[in-house]
Amino acid sequence: MNRNAPLLVIAAGGTGGHMFPAQSLAEQMLARGWRVRLSTDARGARYAGGFPAAVEVEELSSATFARGGLIAKAGVPLRIAGGVLAAVGRMMRERPAAVVGFGGYPAIPAMAASTLLKIPRMIHEQNGVLGRVNELFAKKVDRVACGTWPTTLPQGVEGVATGNPVRAAVHERAGAAYIAPGAYPMSILIMGGSQGARILSDVVPEAIAGLRPELLQYVRISHQARPEDLERVTAFYEGKGISADVQPFFHDVPARLSEAQLVITRSGASTVADLSVIGRPAILVPFAAAASDHQTANARGLVEAGAAIMIPENQLTAETLSEQIALVLDNPQGAEQMARAALSQGRPDAAETLADMVEALAERKTEKDK
Numbered sequence: 001m002n003r004n005a006p007l008l009v010i011a012a013g014g015t016g017g018h019m020f021p022a023q024s025l026a027e028q029m030l031a032r033g034w035r036v037r038l039s040t041d042a043r044g045a046r047y048a049g050g051f052p053a054a055v056e057v058e059e060l061s062s063a064t065f066a067r068g069g070l071i072a073k074a075g076v077p078l079r080i081a082g083g084v085l086a087a088v089g090r091m092m093r094e095r096p097a098a099v100v101g102f103g104g105y106p107a108i109p110a111m112a113a114s115t116l117l118k119i120p121r122m123i124h125e126q127n128g129v130l131g132r133v134n135e136l137f138a139k140k141v142d143r144v145a146c147g148t149w150p151t152t153l154p155q156g157v158e159g160v161a162t163g164n165p166v167r168a169a170v171h172e173r174a175g176a177a178y179i180a181p182g183a184y185p186m187s188i189l190i191m192g193g194s195q196g197a198r199i200l201s202d203v204v205p206e207a208i209a210g211l212r213p214e215l216l217q218y219v220r221i222s223h224q225a226r227p228e229d230l231e232r233v234t235a236f237y238e239g240k241g242i243s244a245d246v247q248p249f250f251h252d253v254p255a256r257l258s259e260a261q262l263v264i265t266r267s268g269a270s271t272v273a274d275l276s277v278i279g280r281p282a283i284l285v286p287f288a289a290a291a292s293d294h295q296t297a298n299a300r301g302l303v304e305a306g307a308a309i310m311i312p313e314n315q316l317t318a319e320t321l322s323e324q325i326a327l328v329l330d331n332p333q334g335a336e337q338m339a340r341a342a343l344s345q346g347r348p349d350a351a352e353t354l355a356d357m358v359e360a361l362a363e364r365k366t367e368k369d370k
Ligand SMILES: CC(=O)N[C@H]1[C@@H](OP(=O)(O)OP(=O)(O)OC[C@H]2O[C@@H](n3ccc(=O)[nH]c3=O)[C@H](O)[C@@H]2O)O[C@H](CO)[C@@H](O)[C@@H]1O
Pocket: 016, 017, 018, 126, 127, 191, 192, 193, 194, 195, 224, 248, 249, 250, 251, 252, 253, 267, 268, 269, 270, 271, 272, 274, 287, 290, 294, 295, 298
């Protein structure tokens, strides 16, 4: 490794939602000859295996906190302070060229240290509403990159729409030709995000079974169900003579997406990004309990572009859903239009745009502290 190469510190943690986009930026920066260090905690470090081996991983102590202030729990401020001190010490020695935060509380120490040391820094928010840690730093960073557009930001903060970086297998299928619904086998992909969603297992099979027989005979189902729901969902489809592949997690979602005539799904940030980069019509059921209802915010772009129909959880019934599915499958031109509209929202260049922002930021040095 070239020790003279500029160093990027990526601060992220906790869950896949923060770590997948972080990994994508790490890959881009390594390809551009940078050194990359992932600053996270023990929980985030479990995802580090997915990062390229050249990425150095630093585990710092941090802690969770509630919106509006630190949880008054013994040891929390101390743990965060310990992490910040360690990050400050290291950054004083190594002087990173830039620091990028992707959210999650393990990002706190590196983001706080870069603020104290006036190192060029930015955040990337995946969802249409800022997460807690990103909200804390939004006014203290030089740039705020937004994966979802529009993103609700605090007053006085300007965002740059970059999109959410997608995995290589999604990238390879960007804009893959869409076969409009017709009198031949049609695929419907049902996904509940990385954990699966019980409500989709409760309602979707019945909605599918409610389609009129002339339509139903052509329908082929891929249904991601939580492990505890697998058996009943499989049995239901079997009982109705519906061809269905039911699994707890599909490892080939990009291929299934490109083959699908319709997708019924939650609206997590990466799911929305996958849909829009490949370009498929969707019925979106946002997870109502998500912080600040961010899944509804994530769905907004696709819905307003005419690429997706949104059904709030409290309005989701088998009858409503069945009607909406039939509306899409009975209207090939409309479905094609939805697929095109989805593509208009896609940002296949998200990782490159983010990498360009990092390079520009490192060159200009920090403006925030002048
Ligand atoms: C319940 C919850 O709080 N979810 C949050 C979590 O979602 P979640 O962890 O579900 O994250 P996303 O929807 O962003 O990403 C899920 C990814 O898994 C893929 N996939 C899904 C199912 C499957 O069988 N196989 C597969 O590969 C999808 O194509 C997508 O690329 O982090 C997201 C990003 O911060 C948030 O927007 C979500 O609100």
